[in-house]
Structures are given as C-alpha cells and as structure tokens.
Amino acid sequence: xxxxxxxxxxxxxxxxxxxxxxxxxxxxxxxxxxxxxxxxxxxxxxxxxxxxxxxxxxxxxxxxxxxxxxxxxxxxxxxxxxxxxxxxxxxxxxxxxxxxxxxxxxxxxxxxxxxxxxxxxxxxxxxxxxxxxxxxxxxxxxxxxxxxxxxxxxxxxxxxxxxxxxxxxxxxxxxxxxxxxxxxxxxxxxxxxxxxxxxxxxxxx
Amino acid sequence: xxxxxxxxxxxxxxxxxxxxxxxxxxxxxxxxxxxxxxxxxxxxxxxxxxxxxxxxxxxxxxxxxxxxxxxxxxxxxxxxxxxxxxxxxxxxxxxxxxxxxxxxxxxxxxxxxxxxxxxxxxxxxxxxxxxxxxxxxxxxxxxxxxxxxxxxxxxxxxxxxxxxxxxxxxxxxxxxxxxxxxxxxxxxxxxxxxxxxxxxxxxxxxxxxxxxxxxxxxxxxxxxxxxxxxxxxxxxxxxxxxxxxxxxxxxxxxxxxxxxxxxxxxxxxxxxxxxxxxxxxxxxxxxxxxxxxxxxxxxxxxxxxxxxxxxxxxxxxxxxxxxxxxxxxxxxxxxxxxxxxxxxxx
Numbered sequence: 105x106x107x108x109x110x111x112x113x114x115x116x117x118x119x120x121x122x123x124x125x126x127x128x129x130x131x132x133x134x135x136x137x138x139x140x141x142x143x144x145x146x147x148x149x150x151x152x153x154x155x156x157x158x159x160x161x162x163x164x165x166x167x168x169x170x171x172x173x174x175x176x177x178x179x180x181x182x183x184x185x186x187x188x189x190x191x192x193x194x195x196x197x198x199x200x201x202x203x204x205x206x207x208x209x210x211x212x213x214x215x216x217x218x219x220x221x222x223x224x225x226x227x228x229x230x231x232x233x234x235x236x237x238x239x240x241x242x243x244x245x246x247x248x249x250x251x252x253x254x255x256x257x258x259x260x261x262x263x264x265x266x267x268x269x270x271x272x273x274x275x276x277x278x279x280x281x282x283x284x285x286x287x288x289x290x291x292x293x294x295x296x297x298x299x300x301x302x303x304x305x306x307x308x309x
Numbered sequence: 310x311x312x313x314x315x316x317x318x319x320x321x322x323x324x325x326x327x328x329x330x331x332x333x334x335x336x337x338x339x340x341x342x343x344x345x346x347x348x349x350x351x352x353x354x355x356x357x358x359x360x361x362x363x364x365x366x367x368x369x370x371x372x373x374x375x376x377x378x379x380x381x382x383x384x385x386x387x388x389x390x391x392x393x394x395x396x397x398x399x400x401x402x403x404x405x406x407x408x409x410x411x412x413x414x415x416x417x418x419x420x421x422x423x424x425x426x427x428x429x430x431x432x433x434x435x436x437x438x439x440x441x442x443x444x445x446x447x448x449x450x451x452x453x454x455x456x457x458x459x460x461x462x463x464x465x466x467x468x469x470x471x472x473x474x475x476x477x478x479x480x481x482x483x484x485x486x487x488x489x490x491x492x493x494x495x496x497x498x499x500x501x502x503x504x505x506x507x508x509x510x511x512x513x514x515x516x517x518x519x520x521x522x523x524x525x526x527x528x529x530x531x532x533x534x535x536x537x538x539x540x541x542x543x544x545x546x547x548x549x550x551x552x553x554x555x556x557x558x559x560x561x562x563x564x565x566x567x568x569x570x571x572x573x574x575x576x577x578x579x580x581x582x583x584x585x586x587x588x589x590x591x592x593x594x595x596x597x598x599x600x601x602x603x604x605x606x607x608x609x610x611x612x613x614x615x616x617x618x619x620x621x622x623x624x625x626x627x628x629x630x631x632x633x634x635x636x637x638x639x640x641x642x643x644x645x646x647x648x649x650x651x652x653x654x655x
Contacts, residue, residue, distance in 0.1 A: 143514055167553060180547035187546055249528035256535045266500070269507035272531060276514050279538035286545040293552045 143277030151194065156285045159190045185209075191282050199274050200267070204259020 145151055166186060167178055188205055195202030253268065254260045257275050260268050488494070512518040512527055515534045521527050 178550045178553040180550045183550040184546035245525040
C-alpha cells in the first residue's frame with residue numbers, strides 16, 4: 105500500500121490519468137534540459153520495473169546455480185551484494201559508483217589469490233594546496249563530512265568535491281529505487297509464500 | 310619569440326588604456342581590488358608588471374597554475390586588437406589584460422551592468438592576468454581544466470544562474486564590487502558556485518534538507534540519509550534471503566497461485582505493489598501462454614488495460630534493448646528455468 109501510494113500520489117480512482125500524466129512528465133523531464141537531474145531516471149516506474157525483473161532473475165540464477173541446500177547462495181550478504189550489483193548494472197556504467205561496484209568484485213577475486221596491499225588500489229591523495237589567501241577557505245567541518253561521504257559512496261575516495269556531490273545524488277536516487285523495489289519484491293514473495301504454506305489453493309496446471 | 314613582438318603591441322594598447330583609465334578612475338579605494346592598485350602605479354611600472362614574471366604582486370599566481378585561463382578571450386571576440394588573436398592561441402594573459410583593463414574600468418566606475426559578450430570583463434586583475442611567460446610550463450594535464458575555466462569563468466552575466474554551472478561549459482563568474490578579484494579567488498568562486506549548485510540539488514533529493522542552512526549540516530543530513538538507505542537495503546536483503554529458500558524459486562507457480570487468489574479475493578485487500586502487476590503480467594505471459602486471462606486480472610485500476618498492453622510491449626522491448634547480449638542470455642536462462650518449473654509443477 106505504501107509503495108503504491110507513494111508511487112501514484114493520488115487516490116486509485118484518478119490514478120489512471122495521473123499515472124499517464126506522471127509518466128509523460130517524467131519522460132519530458134528527463135529529456136528536458138535539466139542539468140544535473142540524474143535522479144529523475146531513477147524515479148521512473150520503468151526503471152524500477154527493469155531493476156525488479158533483473159533482480160528476480162539474478163536471484164533465481166543464484167539459487168539455482170548453487171547447491172540448493174547451501175545457504176551460501178541465499179545468504180543475507182550475498183543477496184545484498186547481488187542487489188547492489190544489479191543496481192550498478194541498471195546504472196549502465198555512467199556513474200562512478202556503479203563502475204566501482206561492478207569492478208570491485210573482480211578486484212576482490214584477484215585480491216583473494218594475490219594478497220596485495222590495499223595501498224596500491226587507492227589513488228594517491230592530492231596534496232593540500234599551499235595555504236594562500238583564499239576566500240572561503242574549505243572549512244575543516246565540511247572537509248570531514250565530505251570525507252565521510254566519500255567513504256559511503258562506493259568508488260569515490262579521491263575525487264573532487266563537485267564530482268562527489270554529483271555521484272552522491274545519483275547514488276541516493278538509485279538507493280531509494282532499490283529500497284522500493286526490494287520492499288515490493290519481499291512483500292510479493294513473502295505474500296505468496298504464506299499463501300502457499302497456508303492455503304491449499306490448487307495452482308492451475 | 311612571440312613575446313617581445315606581442316608585448317610591443319600590447320604595451321601600446323595598454324598605454325592607451327591606462328590613459329583612459331586614469332581619466333576615468335577616481336582615487337583608488339583601499340579595498341582588495343588590486344586593479345586599482347595597478348592604476349596607482351606609474352605607467353611604466355604597470356607595463357612592466359604586465360609583461361614581466363611578476364609574482365610578488367599576484368599572490369596566488371605563483372602558487373596556482375590555473376589562473377591563467379580566466380583571461381582567455383574566447384575567440385578573441387571582436388576586440389579589434391591584433392594582439393588578441395595572436396595571443397588567444399596561447400594562454401593570453403597580456404592581451405586579455407588590456408581588454409580587461411578597459412572593461413573593468415567601466416565596471417568599477419558604474420556598478421556592473423550586465424554586459425554581455427565581447428569584452429571578458431573579468432574583474433580579475435591585470436596583475437594576475439600576467440602569467441609569467443615562463444610559466445607556460447602549465448602542466449598539460451591541467452590544460453583541459455584551465456580551458457574549461459577560461460571559457461567559462463571569464464565573466465558572469467547576471468542572466469546566468471549558478472545552477473547552470475553544473476554542466477555548462479561556461480562558468481561565468483564576476484566579482485562583485487568590493488570582492489577580491491584576483492584569479493585565485495575567482496577560481497574559488499567558480500568552484501563554490503558549482504558546489505553550491507550541486508548541494509541545492511542534493512537538498513531537494515534528501516527529504517528535510519530544505520530547511521537546513523549551512524553546508525556542514527546539510528552534508529550531515531545527506532550522510533545520514535545514505536547510511537539509512539544502505540541499512541534498509543541490508544535488512545531487506547536479509548529478509549529476501551529468508552524468504553527465498555522456502556519458495557524454491559518457482560516463480561511461475563508463485564505467480565499462478567497469487568493471481569488465482571487475486572482473482573477470487575477482493576483486490577483491495579491485497580497490498581499489491583504497483584510495479585508487480587507489470588512484472589507478474591510479464592512473467593505470466595512468458596510462461597503461461599495459454600492463460601492470457603491472468604493479464605486481465607492483473608490489469609486492475611492501477612495500470613489500466615491499454616496501458617498494460619503498452620507496458621508489456623515496452624518492458625519487453627526494454628528487456629531486449631537494455632543490454633542485448635547479456636539480456637538474451639538471461640532471457641534464455643529464464644525460459645529454461647521456466648521450462649523446468651513447468652515440468653515440475655506438472
């Protein structure tokens with residue numbers, strides 16, 4: 105219900121026209137000259153649909169490829185990594201965080217075999233500029249938070265603040281979509297699960 | 310070398326300018342505007358500053374390579390100075406200085422009017438515009454950055470909003486009256502504009518950030534939001550993992566059961582997430598070709614019948630177009646899984 109309401113923002117009766125209008129509006133928005141509004145793409149219903157379907161497919165593959173008895177395929181962390189990877193795929197590689205997520209898996213595999221020091225992976229930080237008479241010097245408070253944010257967003261360790269903010273915006277929008285999709289999926293699957301366990305409705309052959 | 314020839318022409322023009330400026334300018338105020346400081350100096354000194362690698366005056370020129378580009382006259386737009394076109398190819402400091410002197414004099418005199426193009430009225434000061442000739446070393450790596458800034462930060466007409474600073478190649482920055490006008494602070498200001506523009510976007514994205522003022526606090530909110538979202542994803546993934554083993558992932562049977570129950574029971578009772586009608590319709594269509602009535606049942610008020618059919622086609626197209634080789638692989642796997650599922654059910 106919540107997801108439904110949040111989607112349509114209107115009562116179900118008028119959802120039809122508003123749905124169409126909203127879809128058109130979203131498409132128009134994405135095509136219009138809105139600089140920096142990458143989150144619009146993550147808000148669209150089609151994006152969530154695509155993501156959900158891909159996630160379901162990936163989950164199916166994961167549970168089927170691994171031995172059905174092992175919990176490895178459907179462990180919590182595995183599912184989370186899977187979900188993140190599918191999300192990164194949905195980003196189509198245009199953002200830094202998505203590329204970092206997809207690349208991290210390869211790097212992890214390589215690192216497992218060859219225990220390389222992590223220092224080689226991270227880019228050397230730019231040395232702080234020599235103190236000069238800058239107006240509006242970067243405050244240490246802001247600097248700290250920027251560093252924390254850069255740690256949160258994957259693959260954004262040593263990039264300039266401007267790019268970091270851009271990546272963060274896209275990442276937040278993507279995460280929101282991911283949460284929406286996964287909530288819906290969980291609800292759906294758990295609902296059907298309880299259905300099957302509880303009821304004895306014969307499935308149509 | 311080019312420099313001596315240019316410097317001659319430029320010296321000539323700068324001389325004329327200085328005369329003009331002297332006439333126009335009142336006694337220079339004490340503010341940070343080094344432009345006026347320049348005017349105080351005798352002409353010869355000014356010219357010398359123009360053309361000599363004078364670092365002491367421009368505080369930041371030495372420390373920061375990039376300031377040069379600010380004064381890059383875009384295309385030498387019709388200044389009418391032969392020097393300009395010659396210099397434009399390089400990082401034209403000297404010529405731009407003269408032009409700027411002209412422009413900025415006017416500007417200082419009467420409050421900045423929205424002058425549009427021709428003269429890059431960069432308020433930045435002539436002193437700074439003088440990139441020591443040797444300084445051409447300019448790391449080529451920074452060149453792109455500089456050029457971008459050059460084209461952009463020459464001036465900021467009032468019509469240009471800061472939000473455009475995000476993606477537009479031109480970042481027009483103009484120093485307002487009383488503000489520091491050396492290139493270094495101009496660079497800072499341009500950067501600040503961009504950062505503030507992005508922060509505004511982020512504020513819109515993160516709920517509850519609109520009322521907060523102050524970069525640090527807004528960033529706090531953003532960080533909290535990202536952390537909460539990541540935590541939610543973790544919890545959801547754990548739940549999903551818990552749900553999975555029980556289902557055995559025969560989604561076709563799941564959907565069959567679900568749709569049957571939906572048809573019978575009251576639709577409003579079931580909290581049917583919106584996109585899932587699509588998903589279900591799609592999967593059912595793939596798996597149960599002989600039962601198209603499932604689609605109708607799912608099409609309920611949310612999507613509308615005509616929309617659903619469109620969406621089905623759209624989603625299929627999106628599937629195919631999304632990532633064709635990978636997708637086709639997935640689709641084939643999915644169909645294989647479907648076949649397995651079907652056989653199991655039967």
